[in-house]
Amino acid sequence: MAQIEQGLILLAVGMAVLFIFMGLMIVILHYFQKIAARFSPKD
Amino acid sequence: MLEEIVRFFSAGILSIGLKEIAMYLIGAALIWLAIEKDYEPMLLLPIGFGAILINLPLGTVWEMYGEPGILQTLFNAGILSEVFPLLIFIGVGAMIDFSPLFQRPWLMLFGAAAHIGIFVTVIIAMAFGYDLKEAACIGVIGAADGPTTIIVTKQFAKDLLGPIMVVAYSYMSLVPIIQPPVIRALTTKKERLIRMQAVDHQIPRSVTISFPIIVTIVSCLLVPMGAPLIGFLMFGNLLRVCGVLEKLSSTAQNELANIVTLLLGISVAASMRADAFLRLETLGIMALGLIAFIINTAGGVLFAKLINLFLPKTKKINPMIGACGISAFPMSSRVIQKMALKDDPHNIILMHAVSANVSGQLGSVIAGGLLLALVPLLAGGM
Numbered sequence: 178m179a180q181i182e183q184g185l186i187l188l189a190v191g192m193a194v195l196f197i198f199m200g201l202m203i204v205i206l207h208y209f210q211k212i213a214a215r216f217s218p219k220d
Numbered sequence: 221m222l223e224e225i226v227r228f229f230s231a232g233i234l235s236i237g238l239k240e241i242a243m244y245l246i247g248a249a250l251i252w253l254a255i256e257k258d259y260e261p262m263l264l265l266p267i268g269f270g271a272i273l274i275n276l277p278l279g280t281v282w283e284m285y286g287e288p289g290i291l292q293t294l295f296n297a298g299i300l301s302e303v304f305p306l307l308i309f310i311g312v313g314a315m316i317d318f319s320p321l322f323q324r325p326w327l328m329l330f331g332a333a334a335h336i337g338i339f340v341t342v343i344i345a346m347a348f349g350y351d352l353k354e355a356a357c358i359g360v361i362g363a364a365d366g367p368t369t370i371i372v373t374k375q376f377a378k379d380l381l382g383p384i385m386v387v388a389y390s391y392m393s394l395v396p397i398i399q400p401p402v403i404r405a406l407t408t409k410k411e412r413l414i415r416m417q418a419v420d421h422q423i424p425r426s427v428t429i430s431f432p433i434i435v436t437i438v439s440c441l442l443v444p445m446g447a448p449l450i451g452f453l454m455f456g457n458l459l460r461v462c463g464v465l466e467k468l469s470s471t472a473q474n475e476l477a478n479i480v481t482l483l484l485g486i487s488v489a490a491s492m493r494a495d496a497f498l499r500l501e502t503l504g505i506m507a508l509g510l511i512a513f514i515i516n517t518a519g520g521v522l523f524a525k526l527i528n529l530f531l532p533k534t535k536k537i538n539p540m541i542g543a544c545g546i547s548a549f550p551m552s553s554r555v556i557q558k559m560a561l562k563d564d565p566h567n568i569i570l571m572h573a574v575s576a577n578v579s580g581q582l583g584s585v586i587a588g589g590l591l592l593a594l595v596p597l598l599a600g601g602m
Contacts, residue, residue: 183352183598184343191339191590195332198442198586199579205434206325206427213424 232277239494240275246497247271247489250386253393260393262478263366263485267386270489271497282490291490294483299374299381299491304484305367306452311477312367312581313456314469316549318431321575323419327541331579333523334545335587337362337515345508352599353377356591358505361388362512364395365547365581368449368588370488375592382491383502387509395548396555398510402517403559407539411525412563414538416572425463432457439586446589453585513546520545520576538569544576547584553577 250268254261273281274291281291288296298304321327338359345355353376360372361384369388373381391398403412432454440447459469491497520542528536540559544552553573560567 180346180352181343184339184346184355187342187352187356187591187594187598188336188339190594191587192332192336194442194590195335195583195586196329198439199328199332199583201438201442202435202582203325203328205438206322206431209430209434210322210424210427213426213430214422216426 235277237494239498240277242498243275243492243494244272246492247275253390260389262481263389264393266482266485267389267489267492270486271492273486274490274492275494279493282493291487294487295490298480298483298487299370300378302371302374302448304480304487305370306448307476307480308367308484309449309452309585310456310459311472311480313432313453313458314460314472315477316453316457316460316578316581317574318457318461318578319423319428320571321578322423322427322431323421324572324575327572327575328579328582329527330520330523330542330545330576331581331583332545334516334520334542334576334580335363335583336519337512337517338587338591340515341508341512344511348504348508350504352595354380356595357384358508359512360588360591361391361505361509362516363547363584363587364388364392364513364516364552365584365588366392368547368584370484371449372588372591376595378491379496380501380505381488382493382497383499383505384509385488386492387502387506391509391513392548392551395546395551396558398513399517399543399552399555400559402514403521403540403543403556406518406521406525409563411528411539412560413567414536415564415567416538416541416569417535418568418571428461429458429463432461435582439582439589443586443589443593445593446586449585449588450582453581516546517543538567538572541569541572541576544573545580545583546577547580549577549581550574552580 247268250264253259254264254268281289283289283292341359341362342355345358346352357373357377357380360369366389369384373384436451436454439450456472459465459472521539524537524539524542540556544556546552553570556573557570560569
């Protein structure tokens with residue numbers, strides 16, 4: 178039972194961190210692209 | 221004297237048992253799969269030949285006159301030290317083009333969703349009696365990421381390195397066989413026919429150059445244990461995108477990746493000695509590895525279907541894209557595009573699939589880092 182509990186903690190924390198990382202990267206990429214586009218030289 | 225000479229020459233023959241012969245057959249089967257079926261030949265052929273080599277009489281390639289043999293030297297220097305898998309990551313990083321992902325960053329979510337199988341399989345493996353560390357090594361097979369699998373297994377269950385590596389690389393090559401039936405079982409034809417809008421806007425160069433640096437810093441803030449994995453992957457990518465190191469980028473993608481792959485394959489085979497490989501446990505690893513792969517594929521597809529519930533009719537996602545959230549790049553995206561074309565010869569979803577696929581590469585590395593960090597914490601509390 179304790180082992181299953183460990184597995185469940187691993188599942189919950191693992192998936193949470195994965196989604197947090199991907200979410201953070203989406204936000205960073207979104208705003209970074211906007212900022213970079215504003216400062217990049219125009220044709 | 222004559223007796224000693226006879227004993228010397230018969231020692232090799234007498235040391236061969238049924239187990240060794242079985243390993244020769246397994247090695248031959250891997251070589252056959254590599255040559256005839258073209259299943260990951262760059263890895264399965266060296267692994268297959270190495271499996272024969274390591275089980276030759278008296279195991280002289282492993283140890284001779286009490287000194288380490290060539291395979292033991294390569295194994296210690298390349299696998300146990302983690303040098304080979306990390307060098308491979310430089311090559312992989314240099315091969316990956318993240319620009320499709322910059323057009324559609326939200327597809328990164330699939331790189332997370334399609335890794336649920338790793339953690340679910342850990343629970344299943346523990347229910348079958350494996351301890352947490354062994355279960356983590358088996359679960360990570362589902363990530364379809366060889367170097368990450370090696371590093372996690374080397375850390376937690378060195379004894380299982382042989383079977384886990386062979387299973388992991390075999391399943392990676394079987395993506396075209398494993399994924400389609402899972403996807404078809406979970407989607408309707410109507411869903412598979414969904415077309416996705418093409419996005420094409422200019423990506424500033426500063427974004428492509430900053431991306432590997434930002435990913436490295438952000439991921440290591442969250443999972444410091446993953447620093448070697450993500451760091452080397454992103455270093456390779458920086459070589460590619462910086463635009464001033466064409467030669468190094470090309471070397472990383474070709475010469476470095478090829479040389480290390482060659483050495484990696486034959487070194488991994490060093491852990492395929494008959495006694496360690498021919499166990500009931502190997503069959504269990506094969507079954508659980510397959511389960512991990514299937515759950516990962518299903519996780520991505522079901523997550524796409526979940527998102528579709530909240531999207532307007534015109535913006536629905538083709539759920540097959542979700543299956544590309546695994547690390548098997550670019551094989552998985554090719555398989556999904558092929559499936560899409562089978563149902564509708566004009567449905568081009570390749571760039572969306574590639575975007576999910578490259579985020580799957582990131583996801584598998586983060587998942588590996590998470591296992592390296594969390595498993596000792598949880599195991600310590602046992």
